[in-house]
Amino acid sequence: MPEPPELYAPEPGDVHARRAAALREVLHADAVARDEAGGQPLDAVRALKASGLNAAWIGRAYGGEGASWTSILRVVREFARTDGSIAHLYGYQHLPLHITAARATPAQLANWFPASVRENWLWSNSGNVMSRTSTARRVGTHWVLDGHRPFSSGTHVADVIQVSWDGDGGRYTAVIPADRDGVGIAHDWDGIGQRQTGSGTVLFQGVRIADEELLGRPGDEVTPFVSLNSLLQQLVLAQVFIGSAQGALAEGRDYTVRESRPWIHSGVERHTDDPWVQRRYGGLHIRVQAAQALAEQAAAQLDELYPQGHGLTAHARGSLAISAAAANVVAGEVGLAVAEEVFEVMGARSATRARGYDRFWRNVRTHTLHNPAEYKKRTLGQWLLDGSHPQPAPYR
Amino acid sequence: MPEPPELYAPEPGDVHARRAAALREVLHADAVARDEAGGQPLDAVRALKASGLNAAWIGRAYGGEGASWTSILRVVREFARTDGSIAHLYGYQHLPLHITAARATPAQLANWFPASVRENWLWSNSGNVMSRTSTARRVGTHWVLDGHRPFSSGTHVADVIQVSWDGDGGRYTAVIPADRDGVGIAHDWDGIGQRQTGSGTVLFQGVRIADEELLGRPGDEVTPFVSLNSLLQQLVLAQVFIGSAQGALAEGRDYTVRESRPWIHSGVERHTDDPWVQRRYGGLHIRVQAAQALAEQAAAQLDELYPQGHGLTAHARGSLAISAAAANVVAGEVGLAVAEEVFEVMGARSATRARGYDRFWRNVRTHTLHNPAEYKKRTLGQWLLDGSHPQPAPYR
């Protein structure tokens, strides 16, 4: 007698993905309750740090594991199968990590990365992008930062944060401890999904920043390598969406097998014998597979290009931008579709708060709004029509 | 300078729809908070009763207004534009009202309907359909009902309830006060949407039922007229879905006009100048219009047939079943699509619990599960292929 297969098992050869799958089981235990609670996922972050995955990306030279981007992105996907917030926090910390790797001096790296590994820092990006709501002035030998930043995901549980402001000569970026005096968390995140990402406001009141904490200087060229940041973002989100789809489908499947009853007029004994149920699950699974295949391709392309560092050409970066945009759009569409449609074949009794299956839809719906598919499709179309790659910029 | 138009205004000539639109404004004030709270919509039901709409369907002979089905269904739609639960409770009470009109003796009608008008009874259906979880036995001159019934929407705020059980000679149905000794509400409804419908369990512990409370006798023929019940259900739900779509779109439009910011790479000054935003709103609106046109057609067909009473032929009933199924399916699909997609053009800041725009998706997703589109499409296809109408039964 065949048994329901394990769906979306981690690559056997990928130790990080496998570790993430194990941690996912832990996160799963109270995922629904934490979604309801919102706020800070303190225990979950503790478990993440204990898993050794938190610092896995940092290079072996600094005591990390030098995990590939492919692995990191799979970890994001694993987490998203039950907890989109942890997936987001984990994935997004690699944006400041990348920026630091790309822009920090050897001395800074020697200072920060080993400490990050040792103390298991969770990084977060609190630098403004779309709104310019914070400013810094020079006071003696320091900078003093004031203002606030919205949508500052992860700052509420981070150990170190990246901040930025516009000043003489351009844009300043710095890395500081999250508990620096004057850094405050508004705890005002109120999203319908991604409830524990803390994507609310971080407040800066007279935050002192030393020159040694600056990443590069304002005039520094933003190389194609540095600008990979916005592609990392898209690739992380793509995995959040795919993981959510996989979670929704796998949890839905389990529910269906275990609990769903045949429809009153179905004429079948078991709900799973209904051609409708089979077709729907099959159809959703196919879409998940296609999205994953595309995302894995883009991750592999990133891994191939990344070692080129600042030597990365604009053309190569542009080519990856095309792949990342495609992966992101497909992933978002699949995430929404699966999270919505799987209910249909689970049935009316599945749609309860206690079950919490709706968190997948709320998570994907929330996060797909931050980088509209419309514009990524246009970007892709522009390239297809005239060969131009998107100008590196936030979200593209 | 043109202004955003009023969307989906009630028919000027339909006093009930217009009254409902006014009441909708009242319900709107705390609709988000009530969605969050769940439980019993006591104030909202009070407002409903005060509006005079509650008993509008009951015939003039009994002191009611004899409102048409078209009007009643429009009232449902109006309510659903902000509060799917009230829409559901209001609409669904017409199922026991219809059954009573169809099966009660003249004496019973003379007893119940004037009282219902005078005291503004809210009716509810607590009769089992799919599960047979309650039974009654004869004790002296009474029946005594024990058991429970799941998905018993509205019983938690009803004044009178319809109950049923299987006994000698078939199925018994009765109408009793909701506060009859032994009737208990489990308050266990925990849906992700339709939060105040109280669609949980009603408990029966030694509930005494008199012969005078029986609707007809078990052996009575279930005429095509009586079996309109399951079509009423589909038509009510269709309006819940369409109203939800209209609410999501109209609230979304208002938010977009008032608060949405243009996308960072849009190149437009106002978000509403973005062709994407225009196209999306236009496209969603079209679907809502098509769904409404179909639902109005089916309502008109019902109004045309209803006066035939028990003279209604199986063929006429079947023909209405085809129309009702079509209207219901289109409505459900539109409801889900609009409630999900409108977020895309509202933008990231709209997806908060405080705004509560996600209630539309949760409401439609919850309720579309109770009568799968799959089976209605099959029903329609069967008719199209061989001319057979669905056998009257629950949900068809």
Place this chain on the structure above:
Amino acid sequence: MPEPPELYAPEPGDVHARRAAALREVLHADAVARDEAGGQPLDAVRALKASGLNAAWIGRAYGGEGASWTSILRVVREFARTDGSIAHLYGYQHLPLHITAARATPAQLANWFPASVRENWLWSNSGNVMSRTSTARRVGTHWVLDGHRPFSSGTHVADVIQVSWDGDGGRYTAVIPADRDGVGIAHDWDGIGQRQTGSGTVLFQGVRIADEELLGRPGDEVTPFVSLNSLLQQLVLAQVFIGSAQGALAEGRDYTVRESRPWIHSGVERHTDDPWVQRRYGGLHIRVQAAQALAEQAAAQLDELYPQGHGLTAHARGSLAISAAAANVVAGEVGLAVAEEVFEVMGARSATRARGYDRFWRNVRTHTLHNPAEYKKRTLGQWLLDGSHPQPAPYR
């Protein structure tokens, strides 16, 4: 034993629709062969004229029947169920008929309309819109027109044609016999669908036009009434699309019932017992119904407004523009979907040239390109967002 129902029967009370349904049977006999042949539908036009439908729209005062727009549009739909070309030619002739009714002098009307009825003229529009490829000069007491006009549907079989050119003081429009010296047909229409519409080039070589043939004068105000033209176009096309969908579905249904075999792994004895086949037909039918409901609403709105003539306000015209755009978009989408998907449940043996079922897809695909849904959706969205109606112009 139930029989497959008659699908999309004409309204019993609409004599024109019923007559059209009868003529449709005649057109059906060689519809596939004529689609393959392309060119001029001479016999079909002869049959159209014999049916009395050709001049039905012309008012009773002129000897016509004064058919309502609703009826005319239903006739278009009936024809499109088997022959999109005749549907197009028939429908489109009402654009110059409307322009003539709106702009001609009483003397012109008294001259043209009775003759049109008596001699069963087929009208056609050969006036440039998007391209300005023809010009006229004044020669003595006449105008002399030279140039050409692309996409000149119907000119190849028309009796009278409307022509236009830009000259002193603005745009000139005239009505002339199609056999006037110098009018030539390039017979270069080569569309993948709508094969007999003759939508190719008409050539003008020294075509003499008398002042008495001018419709109004260049400076004349283009009233909202006159500009109904582009809405008529959209409404005619909507019916071509819906009729095509109905034809595809009805022919598909008949084929399925008569000839389709169950799929090898279906486990059912008759193909029509396959839940897949039932669901697909049901789902397609629903979409057709919704499109038809919307189109009928728009037609009724046109009939209500039309008698206002030049008194029609811009607002009322704008409101109809919104309805017409919605009906057109839904119709186009449904037409494509049905024409493509019905093959799936007919099966592999149905997809032959001899059967010609693909003409429906080719017809709808061809004609939906002439007025992109994208722009109509934007138009609708703009109205929804700021209340502005589309500026009257070709295609809106």
Place this chain on the structure above:
Amino acid sequence: MPEPPELYAPEPGDVHARRAAALREVLHADAVARDEAGGQPLDAVRALKASGLNAAWIGRAYGGEGASWTSILRVVREFARTDGSIAHLYGYQHLPLHITAARATPAQLANWFPASVRENWLWSNSGNVMSRTSTARRVGTHWVLDGHRPFSSGTHVADVIQVSWDGDGGRYTAVIPADRDGVGIAHDWDGIGQRQTGSGTVLFQGVRIADEELLGRPGDEVTPFVSLNSLLQQLVLAQVFIGSAQGALAEGRDYTVRESRPWIHSGVERHTDDPWVQRRYGGLHIRVQAAQALAEQAAAQLDELYPQGHGLTAHARGSLAISAAAANVVAGEVGLAVAEEVFEVMGARSATRARGYDRFWRNVRTHTLHNPAEYKKRTLGQWLLDGSHPQPAPYR
């Protein structure tokens, strides 16, 4: 100034794919004319043979190139970008080639395969599957085959054909020259697409077959390896669909860049600057990419499993069946969508017979009917729900 990129370029390291891309250019020259003509693609088959690709799959031991399945499938895709018929004929010949490789004796292989390489045989499958319309009887030392077989693609241009019949002890299969006495081609293929596949009837009138031409014996076990046949079929078709999508998109892109005019109300100077056009091309491209990623994965899985030969387990075969079904379904959906929607952004002038862009839709629509997505989705769903793999059978 950037230029439109080369779309879907063959893998640089895949010599067969690159050779196919070159041949595709040749096939492209008269692809539209051949689509219109139907019949036998004699010149195209000659060019195929001249390219050296025809026998590329046959192992090096026999003088072939031992091309991987991945390469063969890419060749199919390349051809389908302009000529779905050649793609089909080329791909499908690998079904009898596989069966021969799997079932022939060493002596037969030593006989047939070198000859096939040397003489560039085109193989074809003329063995019945769904219908049993031919029979053979024993006459002396030979078999004599009579009857016919429908949908016998490729037989009209094949050099060798595989035939089969039911006899004592089960099913017989044989390989014979296509010009064997008594083999006749009805030339009755009349599909709306795949016009030169000759998928009509092959007739058998007293066709003599020697024992040495039999593949195995009726009682032979149909190992999972042998039953890869129906998966090869699905994988070949998937590539026909993806190649068609790529052809439609790439030809559409070129047309759009070169010839399309901006829409009258677009406000842009170049059609390619319209956000609509960009979005549509981007969105279609993404879908093509996802389909290709999935198909490539399945091809790689086949290449990994194939060397196991008759040692291939039922489980491994089942696992590939899941991948093949997924790839096939996605490919078919993408093929239809791209082939239909690309017209929208090419515009009205593109939809002519002379251009022939509609052949992509007709090709995909025709061929997707031969193995309904519905059943492949059900198959996938069954596996997902209970872990069962499809029983090897035609089409699964």
